Amino acid sequence: MTLKLCVLTPNRIVWDSEVKEIILSTNSGQIGVLPNHAPIATAIDIGILRIRLNDQWLTMALMGGFARIGNNEITVLVNDAEKSGDIDPQEAQQTLEIAEAALRKAEGKRQTIEANLALRRARTRVEAINAIS
Amino acid sequence: MWVSSKPSTLDSSSLSFRSSFINPLQIPSSNPSNSSKSSSSSVHCSLRELRNRIDSVTNTKKITEAMKLVAAAKVRRAQEAVVNARPFSETLVEVLYSINEQLQTEDVDVPLTSVRPVKKVALVVITGDRGLCGGFNNAILKKAEARIRELKTLGLEFTVISVGKKGNTYFLRRPYIPLDKYLDGSNLPTAKEAQAIADDVFSLFVSEEVDKVELLYTKFVSLVKSDPVIHTLLPLSPKGEICDINGICVDAAEDEFFRLTTKEGKLTVERDVVRTETMDFSPILQFEQDPVQILDALLPLYLNSQILRALQESLASELAARMTAMGNATDNAVELKKNLSRVYNRQRQAKITGEILEIVAGADALV
Numbered sequence: 001m002t003l004k005l006c007v008l009t010p011n012r013i014v015w016d017s018e019v020k021e022i023i024l025s026t027n028s029g030q031i032g033v034l035p036n037h038a039p040i041a042t043a044i045d046i047g048i049l050r051i052r053l054n055d056q057w058l059t060m061a062l063m064g065g066f067a068r069i070g071n072n073e074i075t076v077l078v079n080d081a082e083k084s085g086d087i088d089p090q091e092a093q094q095t096l097e098i099a100e101a102a103l104r105k106a107e108g109k110r111q112t113i114e115a116n117l118a119l120r121r122a123r124t125r126v127e128a129i130n131a132i133s
Numbered sequence: 134m135w136v137s138s139k140p141s142t143l144d145s146s147s148l149s150f151r152s153s154f155i156n157p158l159q160i161p162s163s164n165p166s167n168s169s170k171s172s173s174s175s176v177h178c179s180l181r182e183l184r185n186r187i188d189s190v191t192n193t194k195k196i197t198e199a200m201k202l203v204a205a206a207k208v209r210r211a212q213e214a215v216v217n218a219r220p221f222s223e224t225l226v227e228v229l230y231s232i233n234e235q236l237q238t239e240d241v242d243v244p245l246t247s248v249r250p251v252k253k254v255a256l257v258v259i260t261g262d263r264g265l266c267g268g269f270n271n272a273i274l275k276k277a278e279a280r281i282r283e284l285k286t287l288g289l290e291f292t293v294i295s296v297g298k299k300g301n302t303y304f305l306r307r308p309y310i311p312l313d314k315y316l317d318g319s320n321l322p323t324a325k326e327a328q329a330i331a332d333d334v335f336s337l338f339v340s341e342e343v344d345k346v347e348l349l350y351t352k353f354v355s356l357v358k359s360d361p362v363i364h365t366l367l368p369l370s371p372k373g374e375i376c377d378i379n380g381i382c383v384d385a386a387e388d389e390f391f392r393l394t395t396k397e398g399k400l401t402v403e404r405d406v407v408r409t410e411t412m413d414f415s416p417i418l419q420f421e422q423d424p425v426q427i428l429d430a431l432l433p434l435y436l437n438s439q440i441l442r443a444l445q446e447s448l449a450s451e452l453a454a455r456m457t458a459m460g461n462a463t464d465n466a467v468e469l470k471k472n473l474s475r476v477y478n479r480q481r482q483a484k485i486t487g488e489i490l491e492i493v494a495g496a497d498a499l500v
Contacts (some may be wrong), residue, residue, distance in 0.1 A: 008221040010324040042421030043430030110340040
Protein backbone atom coordinates (compact mmCIF):
# COMPACT_ATOMS: atom_id res chain seq x y z
CA MET A 1 0.00 0.00 0.00
CA THR A 2 1.46 3.33 -0.99
CA LEU A 3 0.55 6.95 -0.81
CA LYS A 4 0.46 9.26 -3.78
CA LEU A 5 2.14 12.53 -2.94
CA CYS A 6 1.74 15.62 -5.08
CA VAL A 7 3.57 18.82 -4.17
CA LEU A 8 2.43 21.80 -6.23
CA THR A 9 3.86 25.32 -6.37
CA PRO A 10 2.61 28.14 -8.58
CA ASN A 11 5.53 27.50 -10.93
CA ARG A 12 5.68 23.80 -11.31
CA ILE A 13 5.00 20.39 -9.92
CA VAL A 14 7.79 19.66 -7.47
CA TRP A 15 6.85 16.11 -6.59
CA ASP A 16 4.37 13.72 -8.09
CA SER A 17 4.93 10.08 -7.26
CA GLU A 18 4.36 7.33 -4.74
CA VAL A 19 5.84 7.44 -1.26
CA LYS A 20 5.69 5.24 1.84
CA GLU A 21 5.26 7.83 4.55
CA ILE A 22 5.54 11.56 5.09
CA ILE A 23 5.94 13.88 8.04
CA LEU A 24 4.35 17.28 7.61
CA SER A 25 4.91 20.42 9.65
CA THR A 26 1.43 21.79 10.15
CA ASN A 27 0.34 24.85 12.03
CA SER A 28 -0.50 22.70 15.04
CA GLY A 29 2.67 20.63 15.06
CA GLN A 30 4.12 17.82 13.05
CA ILE A 31 1.95 14.99 11.81
CA GLY A 32 3.00 11.74 10.22
CA VAL A 33 0.90 10.35 7.41
CA LEU A 34 0.83 6.64 6.60
CA PRO A 35 -1.32 4.87 4.01
CA ASN A 36 -5.04 4.75 4.72
CA HIS A 37 -4.97 7.94 6.70
CA ALA A 38 -8.29 9.51 7.56
CA PRO A 39 -9.19 12.35 5.14
CA ILE A 40 -8.08 15.65 6.61
CA ALA A 41 -7.34 19.16 5.48
CA THR A 42 -4.59 21.07 7.19
CA ALA A 43 -2.66 24.31 6.95
CA ILE A 44 1.09 23.94 6.52
CA ASP A 45 3.48 26.20 8.32
CA ILE A 46 6.79 27.37 6.95
CA GLY A 47 8.71 24.23 7.77
CA ILE A 48 10.19 21.01 6.53
CA LEU A 49 8.50 18.05 4.91
CA ARG A 50 10.09 14.63 5.32
CA ILE A 51 9.33 11.95 2.79
CA ARG A 52 10.13 8.24 3.13
CA LEU A 53 10.81 6.33 -0.05
CA ASN A 54 11.32 2.70 0.97
CA ASP A 55 14.09 3.20 3.52
CA GLN A 56 15.37 6.56 2.42
CA TRP A 57 14.29 9.80 3.99
CA LEU A 58 14.14 12.90 1.85
CA THR A 59 13.72 16.41 3.14
CA MET A 60 12.02 19.35 1.52
CA ALA A 61 11.63 22.95 2.67
CA LEU A 62 8.05 24.17 2.36
CA MET A 63 7.19 27.86 2.46
CA GLY A 64 3.74 27.69 3.93
CA GLY A 65 0.55 26.51 2.39
CA PHE A 66 -2.06 23.87 2.58
CA ALA A 67 -2.44 20.08 2.38
CA ARG A 68 -5.33 17.79 1.66
CA ILE A 69 -5.13 14.14 2.54
CA GLY A 70 -7.65 11.56 1.54
CA ASN A 71 -8.11 8.41 -0.47
CA ASN A 72 -4.39 7.66 -0.13
CA GLU A 73 -3.64 10.83 -2.03
CA ILE A 74 -1.87 13.80 -0.55
CA THR A 75 -2.04 17.15 -2.31
CA VAL A 76 0.28 19.79 -0.94
CA LEU A 77 -0.15 23.36 -2.14
CA VAL A 78 2.72 25.65 -1.18
CA ASN A 79 4.17 28.96 -2.25
CA ASP A 80 7.56 27.47 -2.78
CA ALA A 81 9.20 24.14 -2.18
CA GLU A 82 12.84 23.20 -2.39
CA LYS A 83 14.39 19.78 -2.09
CA SER A 84 17.25 19.73 0.37
CA GLY A 85 19.60 18.62 -2.40
CA ASP A 86 18.82 21.73 -4.41
CA ILE A 87 19.68 24.18 -1.65
CA ASP A 88 23.15 25.63 -1.57
CA PRO A 89 24.24 25.31 2.11
CA GLN A 90 26.49 28.35 2.07
CA GLU A 91 23.92 30.55 0.43
CA ALA A 92 21.22 29.37 2.83
CA GLN A 93 23.43 30.09 5.84
CA GLN A 94 24.21 33.55 4.53
CA THR A 95 20.56 34.29 3.92
CA LEU A 96 19.81 33.23 7.48
CA GLU A 97 22.42 35.59 8.87
CA ILE A 98 21.13 38.46 6.74
CA ALA A 99 17.58 37.74 7.89
CA GLU A 100 18.64 37.69 11.54
CA ALA A 101 20.41 41.01 11.14
CA ALA A 102 17.37 42.48 9.40
CA LEU A 103 15.11 41.47 12.26
CA ARG A 104 17.37 43.11 14.81
CA LYS A 105 17.34 46.33 12.81
CA ALA A 106 13.64 46.24 12.02
CA GLU A 107 11.63 49.22 13.19
CA GLY A 108 7.90 49.48 13.26
CA LYS A 109 5.22 46.92 12.83
CA ARG A 110 5.53 46.53 9.12
CA GLN A 111 9.26 45.89 8.99
CA THR A 112 9.01 43.43 11.85
CA ILE A 113 6.39 41.42 10.00
CA GLU A 114 8.54 41.34 6.88
CA ALA A 115 11.72 40.44 8.74
CA ASN A 116 10.02 37.70 10.72
CA LEU A 117 8.73 36.04 7.58
CA ALA A 118 12.12 36.20 5.92
CA LEU A 119 13.82 34.78 8.99
CA ARG A 120 11.47 31.85 9.23
CA ARG A 121 11.96 31.02 5.58
CA ALA A 122 15.73 31.20 5.89
CA ARG A 123 15.73 29.06 9.03
CA THR A 124 13.64 26.38 7.37
CA ARG A 125 16.03 26.13 4.46
CA VAL A 126 18.97 25.64 6.77
CA GLU A 127 17.01 23.06 8.76
CA ALA A 128 16.17 21.16 5.61
CA ILE A 129 19.85 20.71 4.82
CA ASN A 130 20.84 19.71 8.33
CA ALA A 131 17.97 17.30 8.79
CA ILE A 132 19.45 14.67 6.51
CA SER A 133 19.74 11.50 8.51
CA MET B 134 20.41 65.26 -47.48
CA TRP B 135 16.71 65.60 -48.06
CA VAL B 136 15.54 62.55 -46.21
CA SER B 137 15.00 63.75 -42.71
CA SER B 138 13.59 60.96 -40.61
CA LYS B 139 15.72 58.60 -38.58
CA PRO B 140 15.72 55.06 -39.85
CA SER B 141 15.01 53.75 -36.37
CA THR B 142 11.57 55.29 -36.06
CA LEU B 143 9.66 53.39 -38.60
CA ASP B 144 6.16 54.55 -37.94
CA SER B 145 4.16 56.19 -40.65
CA SER B 146 5.80 59.53 -40.09
CA SER B 147 9.18 58.17 -41.01
CA LEU B 148 7.93 57.62 -44.49
CA SER B 149 7.82 61.33 -45.00
CA PHE B 150 10.59 62.82 -47.00
CA ARG B 151 11.13 66.45 -46.89
CA SER B 152 11.12 67.38 -50.49
CA SER B 153 12.60 70.56 -51.76
CA PHE B 154 9.35 72.42 -52.11
CA ILE B 155 8.17 71.79 -48.55
CA ASN B 156 9.14 74.30 -45.95
CA PRO B 157 12.26 72.82 -44.35
CA LEU B 158 11.16 73.94 -40.90
CA GLN B 159 8.08 71.79 -41.02
CA ILE B 160 8.14 68.71 -38.79
CA PRO B 161 8.09 65.57 -40.88
CA SER B 162 5.34 63.96 -38.85
CA SER B 163 2.96 66.83 -39.53
CA ASN B 164 2.41 65.78 -43.11
CA PRO B 165 2.67 62.03 -43.18
CA SER B 166 -0.25 61.38 -45.49
CA ASN B 167 0.86 63.86 -48.03
CA SER B 168 4.47 62.86 -48.22
CA SER B 169 4.09 59.14 -47.91
CA LYS B 170 1.90 59.09 -50.98
CA SER B 171 4.08 61.35 -53.02
CA SER B 172 7.31 59.99 -51.64
CA SER B 173 8.39 58.22 -54.79
CA SER B 174 8.01 61.32 -56.87
CA SER B 175 9.32 63.89 -54.44
CA VAL B 176 12.61 62.39 -53.31
CA HIS B 177 15.44 64.50 -54.58
CA CYS B 178 18.62 62.87 -53.47
CA SER B 179 21.77 62.01 -55.22
CA LEU B 180 22.22 58.39 -56.19
CA ARG B 181 24.77 57.79 -53.49
CA GLU B 182 22.49 59.16 -50.78
CA LEU B 183 19.68 57.00 -52.00
CA ARG B 184 21.87 53.94 -51.88
CA ASN B 185 22.89 54.70 -48.31
CA ARG B 186 19.30 55.21 -47.35
CA ILE B 187 18.24 51.89 -48.89
CA ASP B 188 21.02 50.12 -47.01
CA SER B 189 20.02 51.61 -43.67
CA VAL B 190 16.37 50.78 -44.20
CA THR B 191 17.32 47.21 -45.05
CA ASN B 192 19.32 46.94 -41.84
CA THR B 193 16.50 48.35 -39.77
CA LYS B 194 14.13 45.89 -41.36
CA LYS B 195 16.39 43.03 -40.35
CA ILE B 196 16.46 44.22 -36.76
CA THR B 197 12.72 44.73 -36.45
CA GLU B 198 12.06 41.40 -38.07
CA ALA B 199 14.40 39.66 -35.61
CA MET B 200 12.73 41.43 -32.68
CA LYS B 201 9.36 40.29 -33.90
CA LEU B 202 10.48 36.68 -34.11
CA VAL B 203 12.05 36.82 -30.66
CA ALA B 204 8.86 38.25 -29.19
CA ALA B 205 6.82 35.53 -30.88
CA ALA B 206 9.04 32.83 -29.40
CA LYS B 207 8.78 34.40 -25.97
CA VAL B 208 5.01 34.56 -26.14
CA ARG B 209 5.05 30.82 -26.55
CA ARG B 210 7.22 30.46 -23.45
CA ALA B 211 4.92 32.75 -21.50
CA GLN B 212 2.06 30.51 -22.48
CA GLU B 213 3.95 27.51 -21.19
CA ALA B 214 4.48 29.22 -17.85
CA VAL B 215 0.76 29.68 -17.51
CA VAL B 216 0.14 26.07 -18.40
CA ASN B 217 2.60 25.01 -15.72
CA ALA B 218 0.81 27.12 -13.15
CA ARG B 219 -2.52 25.59 -14.00
CA PRO B 220 -2.50 22.45 -11.80
CA PHE B 221 -1.72 24.61 -8.81
CA SER B 222 -4.41 27.21 -9.38
CA GLU B 223 -7.02 24.62 -10.25
CA THR B 224 -6.44 22.62 -7.09
CA LEU B 225 -6.35 25.80 -5.07
CA VAL B 226 -9.66 27.00 -6.39
CA GLU B 227 -11.19 23.61 -5.82
CA VAL B 228 -10.07 23.51 -2.20
CA LEU B 229 -11.06 27.10 -1.56
CA TYR B 230 -14.53 26.43 -2.88
CA SER B 231 -15.12 23.43 -0.70
CA ILE B 232 -13.81 25.16 2.38
CA ASN B 233 -16.00 28.13 1.67
CA GLU B 234 -18.98 25.87 1.60
CA GLN B 235 -18.10 24.57 5.01
CA LEU B 236 -17.55 28.10 6.29
CA GLN B 237 -20.76 29.60 4.97
CA THR B 238 -22.39 29.61 8.34
CA GLU B 239 -19.44 30.65 10.43
CA ASP B 240 -18.26 34.14 11.09
CA VAL B 241 -14.71 34.27 9.79
CA ASP B 242 -12.17 36.83 10.77
CA VAL B 243 -8.97 36.58 8.76
CA PRO B 244 -6.57 39.54 8.54
CA LEU B 245 -6.48 39.49 4.75
CA THR B 246 -10.22 39.75 4.45
CA SER B 247 -10.88 42.50 6.96
CA VAL B 248 -12.76 45.32 5.27
CA ARG B 249 -11.88 48.63 6.84
CA PRO B 250 -13.05 52.12 5.94
CA VAL B 251 -10.70 53.11 3.18
CA LYS B 252 -8.31 55.93 3.96
CA LYS B 253 -5.27 55.01 1.96
CA VAL B 254 -4.97 52.91 -1.17
CA ALA B 255 -1.88 51.17 -2.50
CA LEU B 256 -1.62 50.85 -6.25
CA VAL B 257 0.55 48.10 -7.66
CA VAL B 258 1.42 49.14 -11.19
CA ILE B 259 2.89 46.47 -13.44
CA THR B 260 4.78 47.73 -16.48
CA GLY B 261 7.31 46.22 -18.84
CA ASP B 262 11.07 46.42 -18.70
CA ARG B 263 11.68 47.52 -22.23
CA GLY B 264 10.28 49.87 -24.82
CA LEU B 265 9.63 49.32 -28.52
CA CYS B 266 6.32 47.71 -27.82
CA GLY B 267 3.87 50.24 -29.13
CA GLY B 268 1.61 51.86 -26.58
CA PHE B 269 1.86 49.10 -24.01
CA ASN B 270 3.66 50.95 -21.23
CA ASN B 271 1.94 54.24 -21.94
CA ALA B 272 -1.48 52.68 -21.75
CA ILE B 273 -0.97 51.23 -18.29
CA LEU B 274 0.74 54.36 -16.97
CA LYS B 275 -2.07 56.53 -18.29
CA LYS B 276 -4.50 54.24 -16.51
CA ALA B 277 -2.51 54.66 -13.30
CA GLU B 278 -2.52 58.44 -13.66
CA ALA B 279 -6.27 58.45 -14.21
CA ARG B 280 -6.78 56.28 -11.12
CA ILE B 281 -4.55 58.55 -9.05
CA ARG B 282 -6.58 61.57 -10.12
CA GLU B 283 -9.77 59.75 -9.20
CA LEU B 284 -8.44 58.91 -5.76
CA LYS B 285 -7.39 62.51 -5.27
CA THR B 286 -10.85 63.79 -6.06
CA LEU B 287 -12.27 61.27 -3.61
CA GLY B 288 -9.92 62.73 -1.03
CA LEU B 289 -8.07 59.52 -0.39
CA GLU B 290 -4.40 59.04 0.19
CA PHE B 291 -2.49 56.70 -2.04
CA THR B 292 0.88 55.16 -2.57
CA VAL B 293 2.36 53.43 -5.57
CA ILE B 294 4.29 50.20 -5.80
CA SER B 295 5.91 50.09 -9.18
CA VAL B 296 6.92 46.86 -10.86
CA GLY B 297 9.01 46.99 -14.03
CA LYS B 298 11.72 49.34 -15.25
CA LYS B 299 9.55 51.54 -17.44
CA GLY B 300 7.21 52.30 -14.57
CA ASN B 301 10.12 52.93 -12.25
CA THR B 302 11.65 55.61 -14.46
CA TYR B 303 8.23 57.14 -15.05
CA PHE B 304 7.46 57.49 -11.35
CA LEU B 305 10.99 58.57 -10.47
CA ARG B 306 10.57 61.55 -12.76
CA ARG B 307 7.36 62.47 -10.95
CA PRO B 308 8.30 63.10 -7.34
CA TYR B 309 4.81 64.33 -6.47
CA ILE B 310 3.51 60.75 -6.63
CA PRO B 311 4.28 59.00 -3.34
CA LEU B 312 6.14 55.81 -4.04
CA ASP B 313 6.46 52.93 -1.70
CA LYS B 314 8.79 50.64 -3.53
CA TYR B 315 10.34 49.84 -6.85
CA LEU B 316 10.56 46.28 -7.88
CA ASP B 317 12.19 45.02 -11.00
CA GLY B 318 10.33 42.71 -13.24
CA SER B 319 12.18 39.97 -15.00
CA ASN B 320 12.14 38.05 -18.24
CA LEU B 321 9.87 35.36 -16.97
CA PRO B 322 7.85 36.02 -13.84
CA THR B 323 8.29 33.34 -11.23
CA ALA B 324 6.73 32.69 -7.87
CA LYS B 325 9.71 34.48 -6.27
CA GLU B 326 8.78 37.82 -7.83
CA ALA B 327 5.14 37.32 -7.05
CA GLN B 328 6.16 36.47 -3.49
CA ALA B 329 8.20 39.66 -3.18
CA ILE B 330 5.23 41.74 -4.25
CA ALA B 331 2.85 39.73 -2.11
CA ASP B 332 5.08 40.15 0.97
CA ASP B 333 5.18 43.88 0.45
CA VAL B 334 1.46 44.17 -0.08
CA PHE B 335 0.76 41.81 2.80
CA SER B 336 2.79 43.77 5.32
CA LEU B 337 1.36 47.08 4.11
CA PHE B 338 -2.15 45.77 4.55
CA VAL B 339 -1.74 43.84 7.78
CA SER B 340 0.07 46.68 9.51
CA GLU B 341 -2.92 48.84 8.52
CA GLU B 342 -0.83 51.35 6.62
CA VAL B 343 -3.18 50.93 3.70
CA ASP B 344 -6.76 49.75 3.68
CA LYS B 345 -7.03 48.64 0.11
CA VAL B 346 -4.66 47.32 -2.50
CA GLU B 347 -5.34 47.61 -6.18
CA LEU B 348 -3.45 45.91 -8.94
CA LEU B 349 -3.05 47.66 -12.28
CA TYR B 350 -1.90 45.45 -15.07
CA THR B 351 -2.49 44.72 -18.71
CA LYS B 352 -4.88 41.93 -19.35
CA PHE B 353 -4.07 39.69 -22.24
CA VAL B 354 -7.09 39.31 -24.47
CA SER B 355 -5.59 38.12 -27.70
CA LEU B 356 -2.41 38.60 -29.66
CA VAL B 357 -3.71 41.87 -31.07
CA LYS B 358 -5.71 43.10 -28.11
CA SER B 359 -4.85 43.76 -24.50
CA ASP B 360 -6.59 45.92 -21.93
CA PRO B 361 -5.15 47.78 -18.98
CA VAL B 362 -7.32 46.80 -16.03
CA ILE B 363 -7.69 47.58 -12.33
CA HIS B 364 -8.11 44.62 -10.06
CA THR B 365 -8.82 44.80 -6.35
CA LEU B 366 -6.24 42.64 -4.63
CA LEU B 367 -6.93 43.23 -0.96
CA PRO B 368 -9.02 42.90 1.12
CA LEU B 369 -9.81 39.44 -0.12
CA SER B 370 -13.19 38.09 0.58
CA PRO B 371 -13.33 34.55 1.84
CA LYS B 372 -15.81 33.81 -0.90
CA GLY B 373 -13.38 35.07 -3.49
CA GLU B 374 -15.36 38.18 -4.29
CA ILE B 375 -15.09 41.70 -3.07
CA CYS B 376 -18.17 43.51 -1.93
CA ASP B 377 -17.80 47.01 -0.73
CA ILE B 378 -19.52 47.03 2.61
CA ASN B 379 -18.25 50.32 3.94
CA GLY B 380 -20.57 52.33 1.74
CA ILE B 381 -17.93 54.35 -0.03
CA CYS B 382 -17.46 52.97 -3.47
CA VAL B 383 -13.77 53.35 -4.15
CA ASP B 384 -13.76 50.90 -6.97
CA ALA B 385 -13.21 52.11 -10.45
CA ALA B 386 -16.11 51.56 -12.77
CA GLU B 387 -14.35 48.84 -14.67
CA ASP B 388 -12.82 47.35 -11.59
CA GLU B 389 -12.63 43.62 -11.96
CA PHE B 390 -13.57 41.61 -8.97
CA PHE B 391 -12.02 38.41 -7.90
CA ARG B 392 -13.87 35.53 -9.23
CA LEU B 393 -12.73 32.05 -8.65
CA THR B 394 -12.83 30.74 -12.15
CA THR B 395 -10.24 28.49 -13.60
CA LYS B 396 -10.84 29.57 -17.14
CA GLU B 397 -9.22 32.91 -16.44
CA GLY B 398 -5.54 33.39 -16.99
CA LYS B 399 -5.05 31.25 -20.02
CA LEU B 400 -2.89 32.93 -22.52
CA THR B 401 -4.05 31.00 -25.53
CA VAL B 402 -5.83 33.22 -27.95
CA GLU B 403 -8.98 31.19 -27.86
CA ARG B 404 -8.92 31.12 -24.09
CA ASP B 405 -9.87 27.49 -23.96
CA VAL B 406 -12.19 26.46 -21.20
CA VAL B 407 -10.74 23.16 -20.14
CA ARG B 408 -12.11 22.34 -16.76
CA THR B 409 -10.56 19.43 -15.00
CA GLU B 410 -12.99 17.15 -13.39
CA THR B 411 -13.55 18.14 -9.85
CA MET B 412 -12.66 15.36 -7.55
CA ASP B 413 -15.35 14.48 -5.13
CA PHE B 414 -14.48 16.26 -1.99
CA SER B 415 -14.90 13.72 0.73
CA PRO B 416 -17.72 14.80 3.00
CA ILE B 417 -16.09 13.20 6.00
CA LEU B 418 -13.07 15.44 5.57
CA GLN B 419 -11.82 16.69 8.88
CA PHE B 420 -10.07 19.93 9.48
CA GLU B 421 -6.86 19.48 11.38
CA GLN B 422 -7.00 23.04 12.58
CA ASP B 423 -9.69 25.59 12.94
CA PRO B 424 -11.23 26.26 9.50
CA VAL B 425 -10.33 29.91 9.98
CA GLN B 426 -6.67 28.99 10.35
CA ILE B 427 -6.80 26.93 7.22
CA LEU B 428 -8.32 29.82 5.36
CA ASP B 429 -5.57 31.96 6.77
CA ALA B 430 -3.04 29.63 5.18
CA LEU B 431 -4.88 29.40 1.90
CA LEU B 432 -5.55 33.05 1.21
CA PRO B 433 -1.89 34.11 0.96
CA LEU B 434 -1.48 31.33 -1.58
CA TYR B 435 -4.40 32.70 -3.45
CA LEU B 436 -2.97 36.20 -3.25
CA ASN B 437 0.30 34.93 -4.65
CA SER B 438 -1.22 33.09 -7.51
CA GLN B 439 -3.30 36.15 -8.39
CA ILE B 440 -0.21 38.34 -8.51
CA LEU B 441 1.71 35.75 -10.48
CA ARG B 442 -1.09 35.54 -12.98
CA ALA B 443 -1.15 39.30 -13.34
CA LEU B 444 2.59 39.31 -13.96
CA GLN B 445 2.28 36.60 -16.55
CA GLU B 446 -0.59 38.30 -18.32
CA SER B 447 1.27 41.57 -18.33
CA LEU B 448 4.34 39.92 -19.83
CA ALA B 449 2.29 38.19 -22.48
CA SER B 450 0.60 41.48 -23.38
CA GLU B 451 3.95 43.22 -23.61
CA LEU B 452 5.33 40.57 -25.91
CA ALA B 453 2.23 40.57 -28.05
CA ALA B 454 2.36 44.38 -28.27
CA ARG B 455 5.99 44.19 -29.27
CA MET B 456 5.22 41.59 -31.88
CA THR B 457 2.56 43.80 -33.44
CA ALA B 458 4.69 46.94 -33.27
CA MET B 459 7.68 45.22 -34.81
CA GLY B 460 5.51 43.59 -37.45
CA ASN B 461 4.23 47.02 -38.45
CA ALA B 462 7.74 48.42 -38.45
CA THR B 463 8.90 45.63 -40.73
CA ASP B 464 6.00 46.24 -43.11
CA ASN B 465 6.81 49.94 -43.19
CA ALA B 466 10.45 49.25 -43.84
CA VAL B 467 9.57 46.96 -46.73
CA GLU B 468 7.38 49.61 -48.29
CA LEU B 469 9.92 52.34 -47.72
CA LYS B 470 12.59 50.21 -49.32
CA LYS B 471 10.37 49.51 -52.29
CA ASN B 472 9.68 53.19 -52.85
CA LEU B 473 13.30 54.14 -52.45
CA SER B 474 14.43 51.44 -54.84
CA ARG B 475 11.98 52.65 -57.45
CA VAL B 476 13.25 56.20 -57.17
CA TYR B 477 16.80 54.94 -57.25
CA ASN B 478 16.25 52.87 -60.39
CA ARG B 479 14.44 55.68 -62.10
CA GLN B 480 17.23 58.12 -61.37
CA ARG B 481 19.82 55.63 -62.49
CA GLN B 482 17.94 55.06 -65.73
CA ALA B 483 17.61 58.80 -66.26
CA LYS B 484 21.31 59.22 -65.77
CA ILE B 485 22.12 56.45 -68.24
CA THR B 486 19.72 57.88 -70.78
CA GLY B 487 21.33 61.25 -70.34
CA GLU B 488 24.76 59.80 -70.86
CA ILE B 489 23.69 57.93 -74.02
CA LEU B 490 22.15 61.11 -75.39
CA GLU B 491 25.35 62.96 -74.74
CA ILE B 492 27.40 60.29 -76.49
CA VAL B 493 25.04 60.16 -79.45
CA ALA B 494 25.00 63.94 -79.68
CA GLY B 495 28.77 63.99 -79.50
CA ALA B 496 29.06 61.35 -82.22
CA ASP B 497 26.61 63.30 -84.38
CA ALA B 498 28.61 66.45 -83.94
CA LEU B 499 31.76 64.70 -85.11
CA VAL B 500 30.22 63.45 -88.33
